[in-house]
Amino acid sequence: MRLGERLAELRGDRGLTQKDLSEQLHISSSSISAYETGARLPSIEAVFDFAEYFDVTTDYLLGRTDNSVSPSVLKQEIVDGESVERIIEKLLTLEPNQRSAICLIIENARFYTDVRRKTTAEGKETP
Numbered sequence: 001m002r003l004g005e006r007l008a009e010l011r012g013d014r015g016l017t018q019k020d021l022s023e024q025l026h027i028s029s030s031s032i033s034a035y036e037t038g039a040r041l042p043s044i045e046a047v048f049d050f051a052e053y054f055d056v057t058t059d060y061l062l063g064r065t066d067n068s069v070s071p072s073v074l075k076q077e078i079v080d081g082e083s084v085e086r087i088i089e090k091l092l093t094l095e096p097n098q099r100s101a102i103c104l105i106i107e108n109a110r111f112y113t114d115v116r117r118k119t120t121a122e123g124k125e126t127p
Contacts, residue, residue, distance in 0.1 A: 003047075006061050008036040010054045025049050 011021050011032075018036070022029040027046065034040035042050070051058045055070040074085040091099055 002038060003041070003062055004036040004038045006063060007032075007050060010050075010056065010061075011036075014054075021053075025053060 011018070016024075018029045018032040021027075022032050025046075027049075031040070031042075035042050035046075047058055047061060051061050054061070055072055056068055057065070057071055059065045060068050074083065074088075076084050078084055078087055091102065094102070
């Protein structure tokens with residue numbers, strides 16, 4: 001996906017018009033339009049501004065990855081001072097079978113949580 005397509009998608013997902021975005025970032029709406037159509041490329045500074053504003057990586061914005069996990073999510077503390085980023089780093093040091101086991105544990109926990117929510121919503125007691 002091209003930068004212009006990503007930019008238009010991110011803007012649209014937030015319900016912003018080109019004018020809204022231009023006012024937020026102090027860029028002309030004609031420049032936003034030109035970036036989205038691919039008629040012009042933004043400066044590096046503008047790419048950084050877009051990435052920061054939409055809380056995505058520049059790699060995502062530039063179409064180098066489809067991973068839209070925001071940089072702020074990677075910095076979030078999960079448990080005992082461990083950030084998402086640090087947990088991912090730890091996972092990468094594990095053997096493939098250990099990673100698979102961790103993924104199964106996570107899926108099992110998600111399933112259990114979904115069951116608890118459903119039974120609670122139905123007024124049933126949960127164990």
